[in-house]
Amino acid sequence: MALKTLVIGNGSCAFDIVDNLLSKNVEVIIATRDNSLHQKFSEIMGQNITEIHTETTIHSCTGAIGNFTISMKNNNKSIIRIVDCIVIAEDSFRKTLFASYGLSPSTKTISLSDLDNPENYKNIADENKSFVLLKGLKFESNPVISKEVMDSSIKLASHGQSKIYILTKNLKVAGNRLEALYRKAKKAGIIFIKFTDSEPEFFQGEDGKTCIEFTDEVTKKNFSLTPDITVVDESIVPSDYLETLAKTFGLNIDCSGFLQSDNVHRLPAYTNRKGIFVAGPSRGISSPEDYKAEAGTAAIAVLNNSDKNNYDIKDKAYINKGGCVRCLTCYRICPHKTISLNSTLSVMPEGCEGCGLCTAECPKNAITIENLDHKFLIPDDKIQNADSASKPRITAFCCSRSAAEAYKLAVSIGLTLPEGLKIVEVPCAGSISLTHILNSLKNSTGGTIILTCHEGNCFSEKGNVFAHNRAKSVSKMISDAGYKKERLMTYTIASNMGKEFSNILNDFEKNIIDLE
Amino acid sequence: MTEADKRVNLDQLDHDSCRSWDYSQDFCVTCGICSSMCPVSGIDDFDPRKLVRMISLGMENEAVDSRWPWICTMCGKCEASCPMEIKISSIVRKIRSLRERDEVPGILHKGLETALKTGNNLGLPKEDFEFILEDVAEEIAEEPSFENFTVEIDKKGANILTTIHNKLVNTHTDDLKHWWKIFHAAGEDWTVPSENWEGTNWGLFTGDDEAMKKMSGRIVDHMKNLGAKNLLWPE
Amino acid sequence: MIKRKHKGMPKKNVLVIGGGVAGLAAALELAEQEIGVDLIEKSEFLGGHAARFSCKASGECVKCGACIVVEKLKKSFLNPNIRIHTGCKIKKFENNGIIKTRVDKESSEISFESDAAIIASGFKPFNPVNKPFGYKRFNNVITNIDLEEMLKLEDDVVRPSDKRFPKSIAFIQCVGSRDESLNHLWCSHVCCGSALRVAKKIKSIKPETEITFFYIDVQTFGKDFQEFYDSMKQEIRMVRSIPGDILISDNDCPQITFFDSEKNCSIDEIFEMVVLSIGLTPGEDNKNLSELMDIKLDDSGFFKSGENSSTGIFTAGTSRGPMSIEDAILDGGRAALEAIKYIDRKDL
Incomplete structure (x- = not known):
């Protein structure tokens, strides 16, 4: 069976993804809100292997990787498709920044994209002599806008314009060959005026022209500029469609609303939901060439699911129907959106990452992961039999992606660790339930320590936060009960920090010994 | 005169006036290392970056008339450290050369006149x-x-x-x-x-x-x- | 709609040169596609420079990406399609449709046949000894890589001279970057992020530490840059000027002279430690590899960005120019796909 993929989007990046997928014989369905496909797609239309739905929005998505049921709406027509994977590559939008500068758009005060428009450009360049381009004066800019501003300026200079000014705060040159472009712009006679803490003042006349007054930070001179044309920069914002898509697919967004949470574990093209990928202008702000690279990585992420027999369905969460009271806690908290809501609740194992958040949170203890509880309960004979008279027994719950790796690193480079240390590796700290913590406190002669990844680094998005909150409530409980709350501690740590792991554990042991 | 009166209309300046000077002055990224290196930065508000900038903007007359080029000791540290290879010492010398000879600061002018004569x-x-x-x-x-x-x-x-x-x-x-x-x-x-x-x-x-x-x-x-x-x- | 049958991929092999982030990312993507990978690395360890970097979180992850290297390494070791060869030096390279490579490993010689190759040979950190900042002359002048390594291996920030936590630290940006006189006409992309993230971590360990950041232009990094930058401006002193000479003062403290643009004068200030944010420069093997494999370098000495899709040799990561860990992962994936497409085309 061919791999079937839904691609949502209608720009260069979406095209590159479709092109990449078709070349690997993936069956592609394209869905876009637009009336017609971008002309780029005509290159691949002839191949007749793509199903295209224009003027189509996504209505709902159920199921998991390998078996997503997508319901789409075309006008009032409903279209249902079953696909293996989904890639979202909607183009981003440009937001004008006139308002932030206190300016209004006019024929003399224009937005950066207006200059990019070839029809406008010639008139503007022919009829005007002096230009001021504003860049990143109100908000920090980025290399993409920086490149556009410099490219446009160089084009104007080559058109014979001699008075071109770029007013900027931090000049963004962290992009491919941008420092060389900066030099090229200066060679073309473009004057850069940089601001640090001060800002220019803007006055717009009735003719729409903008007058700018400022103190140059280098010469300390008070200058004014009365350019024929003022070009205001823009910010790159996510498509307004992404918010809907995020809700429909249950995907997390970043602080700007792009469709990938700001989490390094989602790199390069992953989302919190297995089998749904995101690329290019739906993922964040990058240069067109980086978007091309992202189209490649998104395509390859799809291709990695070619062999359906390889879906990992071992050690996944299982809902015990007898115990379930349909409170929907699991459905609500599952970070990977893989609880299916039918007459009974069930976990779709293909989409389950085995993080165990649901097992810890289920109020009826009706969800289990094979091996998970087992791992917790295994008595460590070695430690139990060890002479623990002098050294306290310490149980360390370690998130498998962070603390457990740091532990292994510490061991591999021979760092000292407490003698009575018992490591309990958990898939995600979010799977550590109140019962686990209480049991551990009951069984440990020394203390219990919970080590999670740092906030914002959790593979299950908020598993670490769950763990810290649970520990906090237990801490309060035991301290209310007169038990020393220092016996239960939580820390955050990264996988590559072996020494830090050893320091945390040794300090913890020392504090426990001091308690006794 | 108020500050606003002193405001210079930048786009009325001839930015090309010094462009033929082959000292790479337009390539300045205003990193400031020249002014940090300069042993006389801050004296009478002088710093080398300022002069480079003035020349790049075409403020030739103001640079020539100012005291700044004469504060420089021409030690060359600015130029040696400039990442953009701007010939700052040459710029200073060029600005000095543009001053009317009898306007050259006393000791230098008198010394040179005397040397030429005697x-x-x-x-x-x-x-x-x-x-x-x-x-x-x-x-x-x-x-x-x-x-x-x-x-x-x-x-x-x-x-x-x-x-x-x-x-x-x-x-x-x-x-x-x-x-x-x-x-x-x-x-x-x-x-x-x-x-x-x-x-x-x-x-x-x-x-x-x-x-x-x-x-x-x-x-x-x-x-x-x-x-x-x-x-x-x-x- | 025509349904095409999914063809099983015939067993193919790709040579990946370099076991840093980009090389590992490329190798993993290829291996997932059932392509055999010979991953050769000249040092004894995989992970490249990024493996020396520290986590910069202070409770909250700051998305530096250093921890991702561990994950990539673990996956590479576990993947049976990836054959790892460390301590290797390429001796011979022939490309007649089939790429034949011979490498020296210890005293023996190994040969590989590959259908395509990916160069991911990385970068060389700029050596700042010839800059006027006293590196290697003054104990308490270190590089950002030294600092990252110290954080990772010692879980502490100390002055090399007396192993004491420095009360004041100066970060100097763009050392060896944005420098035409060195023929380094590029921004190194990652140093602003590295320095400011470490600065934040130091402030969280010891909030009373006085940190000064000397810079030209702060570069954008991370998705929440605006917020991060605004908060850093409150926590540390930002000086938009690159310092001049560094001299040594009492107690091994570096004394920095810098031009204060606001006060319009030079200031001599004593810091307890100075951190130089050194740039990324072309890898030391670039020239050699370029000749051996007949792949062009650009005028900066990095591998050209344009793909060599006709020869089956692709480039990835910082061998192409400065980039972050995140971008190197993306770029490794991109190169892997290019290689796969090349192999497919060749098969037709």
């Missing part, structure tokens, strides 16, 4: 110069193992001809002794010209190429006329 910045007559040199030589000869030390002025065919910094025959005569003694100990065949012996060339500092050429030409003439083999031109 052969040295001090206007020291030939007889006085020779007297000083011989006096220094006699002092050296009083020291043990330099008993037969002499200075031979205008000697033809010497291996080394050396120029003299005017300070060394004015306030710092003792400084002559060190290297003269080295010459003696090394058995060097050396001489000093009796006229036009000035080693400093203030045309460099005032940006006066003509004067610089004239002063240098005098040394070249000495080399030819005295038939000296090597030139030692300390400054």
Whole structure:
């Protein structure tokens, strides 16, 4: 069976993804809100292997990787498709920044994209002599806008314009060959005026022209500029469609609303939901060439699911129907959106990452992961039999992606660790339930320590936060009960920090010994 | 006059006025290392980056009229550290060169005028110069193992001809002794010209190429006329 | 709609040169596609420079990406399609459709046949000894890589001279970057992020530490840059000027002279430690590899960005120019796909 993929989007990046997928014989369905496909797609239309739905929005998505049921709406027509994977590559939008500068758009005060428009450009360049381009004066800019501003300026200079000014705060040159472009712009006679803490003042006349007054930070001179044309920069914002898509697919967004949470574990093209990928202008702000690279990585992420027999369905969460009271806690908290809501609740194992958040949170203890509880309960004979008279027994719950790796690193480079240390590796700290913590406190002669990844680094998005909150409530409980709350501690740590792991554990042991 | 009155309309400036200066001034990224390196940054609000910037913007007249180019000691640290290879010392010198000669700061202007007229910045007559040199030589000869030390002025065919910094025959005569003694100990065949012996060339500092050429030409003439083999031109 | 049958991929092999982030990312993507990978690395360890970097979180992850290296390494070791060869030096390279490579490993010689190759040979950190900042002359002048390593291996920030936590630290940006005089006409992309993230971590360990950041232009990094930058401006002193000479003062403290644009004068200030944010420069093997494999370098000495899709040799990561860990992962994936497409085309 061919791999079937839904691609949502209608720009260069979406095209590159479709092109990449078709070349690997993936069956592609394209869905876009637009009336017609971008002309780029005509290159691949002839191949007749793509199903295209224009003027189509996504209505709902159920199921998991390998078996997503997508319901789409075309006008009032409903279209249902079953696909293996989904890639979202909607183009981003440009937001004008006139308002932030206190300016209004006019024929003399224009937005950066207006200059990019070839029809406008010639008139503007022919009829005007002096230009001021504003860049990143109100908000920090980025290399993409920086490149556009410099490219446009160089084009104007080559058109014979001699008075071109770029007013900027931090000049963004962290992009491919941008420092060389900066030099090229200066060679073309473009004057850069940089601001640090001060800002220019803007006055717009009735003719729409903008007058700018400022103190140059280098010469300390008070200058004014009365350019024929003022070009205001823009910010790159996510498509307004992404918010809907995020809700429909249950995907997390970043602080700007792009469709990938700001989490390094989602790199390069992953989302919190297995089998749904995101690329290019739906993922964040990058240069067109980086978007091309992202189209490649998104395509390859799809291709990695070619062999359906390889879906990992071992050690996944299982809902015990007898115990379930349909409170929907699991459905609500599952970070990977893989609880299916039918007459009974069930976990779709293909989409389950085995993080165990649901097992810890289920109020009826009706969800289990094979091996998970087992791992917790295994008595460590070695430690139990060890002479623990002098050294306290310490149980360390370690998130498998962070603390457990740091532990292994510490061991591999021979760092000292407490003698009575018992490591309990958990898939995600979010799977550590109140019962686990209480049991551990009951069984440990020394203390219990919970080590999670740092906030914002959790593979299950908020598993670490769950763990810290649970520990906090237990801490309060035991301290209310007169038990020393220092016996239960939580820390955050990264996988590559072996020494830090050893320091945390040794300090913890020392504090426990001091308690006794 | 209020601050606003002093506001300069930037787009009325001719930014191309200095563009033919081949000192890479337009490539400045305003990193500031030149001004951090400069030993006189901050004096009367001077810093080298400011001058580079003014020239790049075409504020030539203001730069020429200002005191700033004359605060610079032309040590060259700014230029040596500039990541964009801007020839900052050359810019300073060029700005200095554009000032009316009689507007050049007093000591430099007077010194150079005197040197052009008399052969040295001090206007020291030939007889006085020779007297000083011989006096220094006699002092050296009083020291043990330099008993037969002499200075031979205008000697033809010497291996080394050396120029003299005017300070060394004015306030710092003792400084002559060190290297003269080295010459003696090394058995060097050396001489000093009796006229036009000035080693400093203030045309460099005032940006006066003509004067610089004239002063240098005098040394070249000495080399030819005295038939000296090597030139030692300390400054 | 025509349904095409999914063809099983015939067993193919790709040579990946370099076991840093980009090389590992490329190798993993290829291996997932059932392509055999010979991953050769000249040092004894995989992970490249990024493996020396520290986590910069202070409770909250700051998305530096250093921890991702561990994950990539673990996956590479576990993947049977990836054959790892460390301590290797390429001796011979022939490309006649089939790429034949011979490498020296210890005293023996190994040969590989590959259908395509990916160069991911990385970068060389700029050596700042010839800059006027006293590196290697003054104990308490270190590079950002030294600092990252110290944080990772010692879990502490100390002055090399007396192993004491420095009360004041100066970060100097763009050392060896944005420098035409060195023929380094590029921004190194990652140093602003590295320095400011470490600065934040130091402030969280010891809030009373006085940190000064000397810079030209602060570069954008991370998705929440605006917020991060605004908060850093409150926590540390930002000086938009690159310092001049560094001299040594009492107690091994570096004394920095810098031009204060606001006060319009030079200031001499004593810091307890100075951190130089050194740039990324072309890898030391670039020239050699370029000749051996007949792949062009650009005028900066990095591998050209344009793909060599006709020869089956692709480039990835910082061998192409400065980039962050995140971008190197993306770029490794991109190169892997290019290689796969090349192999497919060749098969037709």
